[in-house]
Amino acid sequence: xxxxxxxxxxxxxxxxxxxxxxxxxxxxxxxxxxxxxxxxxxxxxxxxxxxxxxxxxxxxxxxxxxxxxxxxxxxxxxxxxxxxxxxxxxxxxxxxxxxxxxxxxxxxxxxxxxxxxxxxxxxxxxxxxxxxxxxxxxxxxxxxxxxxxxxxxxxxxxxxxxxxxxxxxxxxxxxxxxxxxxxxxxxxxxxxxxxxxxxxxxxxxxxxxxxxxxxxxxxxxxxxxxxxxxxxxxxxxxxxxxxxxxxxxxxxxxxxxxxxxxxxxxxxxxxxxxxxxxxxxxxxxxxxxxxxxxxxxxxxxxxxxxxxxxxxxxxxxxxxxxxxxxxxxxxxxxxxxxxxxxxxxxxxxxxxxxxxxxxxxxxxxxxxxxxxxxxxxxxxxxxxxxxxxxxxxxxxxxxxxxxxxxxx
Numbered sequence: 001x002x003x004x005x006x007x008x009x010x011x012x013x014x015x016x017x018x019x020x021x022x023x024x025x026x027x028x029x030x031x032x033x034x035x036x037x038x039x040x041x042x043x044x045x046x047x048x049x050x051x052x053x054x055x056x057x058x059x060x061x062x063x064x065x066x067x068x069x070x071x072x073x074x075x076x077x078x079x080x081x082x083x084x085x086x087x088x089x090x091x092x093x094x095x096x097x098x099x100x101x102x103x104x105x106x107x108x109x110x111x112x113x114x115x116x117x118x119x120x121x122x123x124x125x126x127x128x129x130x131x132x133x134x135x136x137x138x139x140x141x142x143x144x145x146x147x148x149x150x151x152x153x154x155x156x157x158x159x160x161x162x163x164x165x166x167x168x169x170x171x172x173x174x175x176x177x178x179x180x181x182x183x184x185x186x187x188x189x190x191x192x193x194x195x196x197x198x199x200x201x202x203x204x205x206x207x208x209x210x211x212x213x214x215x216x217x218x219x220x221x222x223x224x225x226x227x228x229x230x231x232x233x234x235x236x237x238x239x240x241x242x243x244x245x246x247x248x249x250x251x252x253x254x255x256x257x258x259x260x261x262x263x264x265x266x267x268x269x270x271x272x273x274x275x276x277x278x279x280x281x282x283x284x285x286x287x288x289x290x291x292x293x294x295x296x297x298x299x300x301x302x303x304x305x306x307x308x309x310x311x312x313x314x315x316x317x318x319x320x321x322x323x324x325x326x327x328x329x330x331x332x333x334x335x336x337x338x339x340x341x342x343x344x345x346x347x348x349x350x351x352x353x354x355x356x357x358x359x360x361x362x363x364x365x366x367x368x369x370x371x372x373x374x375x376x377x378x379x380x381x382x383x384x385x386x387x388x389x390x391x392x393x394x395x396x397x398x399x400x401x402x403x404x405x406x407x408x
Contacts, residue, residue, distance in 0.1 A: 008373030013212030033068025044212035189372035194350030202320035209329030263334030322346035328366035
């Protein structure tokens with residue numbers, strides 16, 4: 001059987017990650033390579049220096065290519081940042097007089113009708129995800145294909161982003177020899193990697209704690225109902241530690257990763273950690289409880305910001321599966337405990353499961369978005385019935401054409 005390749009690109013605030021998967025004709029996806037590099041030229045999920053970001057991406061791509069033994073050209077890339085906006089939009093169409101049965105092309109048309117809205121200046125649509133349909137004014141229909149109807153309506157979740165950050169990402173990719181085949185909002189990608197079908201049906205809030213921003217996606221009934229971004233993340237915790245401990249950001253980051261505790265009640269009295277001296281000063285020993293006393297207020301604030309944005313949504317009160325944390329920032333000990341206190345819901349830290357191939361390379365919460373991008377791309381290939389190289393190339397160039405239109 002022939003194999004095709006899917007590549008996920010996650011350009012975060014602290015790291016650039018590239019993951020390569022092999023998509024076989026029988027529908028399986030295997031991890032065959034991965035690469036990562038420190039993210040220079042990126043702040044709060046947005047590129048702020050083209051040359052620095054290009055060098056970071058080039059290093060990650062080179063590492064992934066060597067491991068996978070393939071040349072990377074098209075990527076499924078994540079997008080995030082404070083510029084992201086989301087809302088619901090309704091589309092309505094009438095079926096042709098000679099045909100009263102809903103077909104797949106009608107779903108496309110009604111979704112496009114929901115997209116036909118006036119957007120704020122320089123905002124571009126990244127996602128238009130159908131939520132519910134109504135057939136001849138009968139609401140609550142998930143899949144209307146094959147149903148008899150004269151009129152079809154759809155409630156669609158729209159995610160938009162500023163055009164300039166998208167253009168800058170495209171420039172960085174082009175300078176590295178890459179084309180963006182698909183853009184996916186961070187928490188939607190992460191959700192694909194860590195949420196179960198049952199969780200998306202019962203209702204679940206996915207919170208992706210990144211370096212510069214924290215993003216979220218609320219699921220209910222198997223689809224996205226709300227999403228958004230708050231402008232705070234792991235970097236804010238690091239900065240708080242640097243100020244509180246009177247040390248450098250690099251030392252603070254290392255202390256956070258190796259000894260950080262987000263919930264003060266988990267820090268034991270006897271736990272100690274050495275803080276390296278700065279500027280020739282001697283190292284000093286402090287209690288881990290001091291780290292927790294600095295970290296907990298900031299993590300509580302981040303989750304409170306998310307709850308403030310999403311807590312008023314009517315679906316928030318219906319979350320039967322609670323909250324799932326993702327992203328590198330979720331790895332701190334006690335993060336789930338802080339989240340439980342803020343959201344007053346059961347919380348777990350999500351990990352991608354049942355990966356094939358070199359799964360041990362990406363078996364941390366920091367890779368959840370990249371894995372989700374990989375699976376998202378594989379889903380799109382499978383959904384369009386793409387079996388061979390010719391079809392794959394045709395689909396990829398179609399997507400590149402669409403993305404070029406988005407960036408123009």
